[in-house]
Amino acid sequence: MQCLITGAAGFIGSHLCERLLAAGARVIGIDCFTDFYPRQIKERNLATVRTHSAFTLHEANLLEAPLPSLLRNVEVVFHLAAQAGVRTSWGREFATYTNCNILATQRLLEACRDRRLRRVVVASSSSVYGDCDELPLREESPLRPVSPYGITKLATEHLASLYASKFTVPVVSLRYFTVYGPRQRPDMAFSRFLQRLARDEPLEIYGDGTQTRDFTYIDDIIDATVRSAERGLAGAVYNIGGGSRVSLNEAIETLTAQLKKAPHLLHQAPQVGDMRHTFADITKAQAELQYTPRVPLAEGLRRQVEWFLLSSGG
Numbered sequence: 001m002q003c004l005i006t007g008a009a010g011f012i013g014s015h016l017c018e019r020l021l022a023a024g025a026r027v028i029g030i031d032c033f034t035d036f037y038p039r040q041i042k043e044r045n046l047a048t049v050r051t052h053s054a055f056t057l058h059e060a061n062l063l064e065a066p067l068p069s070l071l072r073n074v075e076v077v078f079h080l081a082a083q084a085g086v087r088t089s090w091g092r093e094f095a096t097y098t099n100c101n102i103l104a105t106q107r108l109l110e111a112c113r114d115r116r117l118r119r120v121v122v123a124s125s126s127s128v129y130g131d132c133d134e135l136p137l138r139e140e141s142p143l144r145p146v147s148p149y150g151i152t153k154l155a156t157e158h159l160a161s162l163y164a165s166k167f168t169v170p171v172v173s174l175r176y177f178t179v180y181g182p183r184q185r186p187d188m189a190f191s192r193f194l195q196r197l198a199r200d201e202p203l204e205i206y207g208d209g210t211q212t213r214d215f216t217y218i219d220d221i222i223d224a225t226v227r228s229a230e231r232g233l234a235g236a237v238y239n240i241g242g243g244s245r246v247s248l249n250e251a252i253e254t255l256t257a258q259l260k261k262a263p264h265l266l267h268q269a270p271q272v273g274d275m276r277h278t279f280a281d282i283t284k285a286q287a288e289l290q291y292t293p294r295v296p297l298a299e300g301l302r303r304q305v306e307w308f309l310l311s312s313g314g
């Protein structure tokens with residue numbers, strides 16, 4: 001199988017490259033190394049796959065990349081490239097979000113028209129829901145994003161379903177819920193906490209820490225992503241969660257217990273744009289993708305801590 005992975009140098013994209021190469025696929029990666037976080041980190045993400053003979057990296061922005069030639073002979077597209085990060089999507093930065101999340105997706109979907117593709121898997125996000133009274137969140141729950149980022153991810157989903165219905169592009173959208181594990185983006189909570197704990201600095205907690213998240217381990221996310229390319233219904237949307245919901249306070253306790261450190265917590269105001277709670281109903285993914293999350297939070301955090309200590313020389 002030949003696949004195209006956009007955002008290949010990122011956290012999730014680099015893990016997906018590894019999994020597909022290990023399964024015998026040929027992988028073309030596209031990434032433009034945006035400056036949201038340092039290129040050096042993304043180069044490290046790619047270190048293993050760069051040496052694989054079935055992997056090619058095309059360094060380009062999706063807004064300019066020669067997509068028709070890159071898509072030649074491709075059977076499955078995994079579209080992960082985006083400007084991620086919820087809290088930084090206000091103000092002038094929004095232009096980057098519209099470029100990387102809406103315009104880039106529209107250009108890719110145009111290029112996917114009239115091609116014999118098996119699937120186009122698009123990374124969406126739990127942030128499309130916003131604050132919803134009823135938990136767990138079902139695919140049919142109201143979609144009222146509370147961040148500009150969430151609005152761009154919802155636009156991405158709408159574009160995907162339009163191209164599925166009007167041009168039979170076989171798109172499947174996956175609403176990933178807060179992903180963690182080795183190589184987690186440096187702006188995300190556990191990454192930030194590990195960096196600060198290593199320097200004996202206080203952890204900044206937005207709000208009182210009672211907000212909850214359905215944290216999802218990276219291997220489970222990759223498993224669901226690969227399954228969606230094999231079994232996902234064209235035009236469908238799936239929640240991909242980790243199977244449990246914990247408060248940030250509980251997650252911090254689990255993390256710091258692994259490091260045997262008593263953290264100093266610095267409480268700050270809640271961040272505008274953050275959802276208060278996330279919790280995925282994954283019944284649909286279980287039934288249609290046969291997806292079951294396998295890695296509980298304590299084990300996933302143990303692996304992230306182990307990776308962090310190895311990669312930081314700690």
Ligand code: NAD
Pocket residue numbers: 006007008009010011012013030031032033034036042060061062063079080081082083084085099100104123124125126175176177178179180185
């Ligand atoms: P990441 O920032 O690590 O990876 C995204 C990659 O896309 C980066 O390497 C970046 O350079 C590249 N990119 C961005 N715009 C591009 C463009 N226009 N052209 C080419 N390359 C471009 O992010 P991630 O955490 O791996 O997230 C991957 C996807 O999953 C994103 O679509 C994100 O919105 C979605 N998602 C992530 C999470 C999470 O918890 N990490 C949760 C829900 C959804």
Ligand code: UGA
Pocket residue numbers: 084085086124125126127128176177178179187188189190192193204205206207211213248271274
């Ligand atoms: C994550 C990803 O960063 C988004 O790209 C993704 O779209 C989203 O999940 C999703 O599920 O769709 P978030 O849930 O904010 O967003 O993940 P973290 O950055 O790991 O934050 C988790 C919680 O910790 C949030 O409540 C946040 O406010 C809090 N936090 C984060 C802190 O209290 N302090 C920090 O230093 C960082």
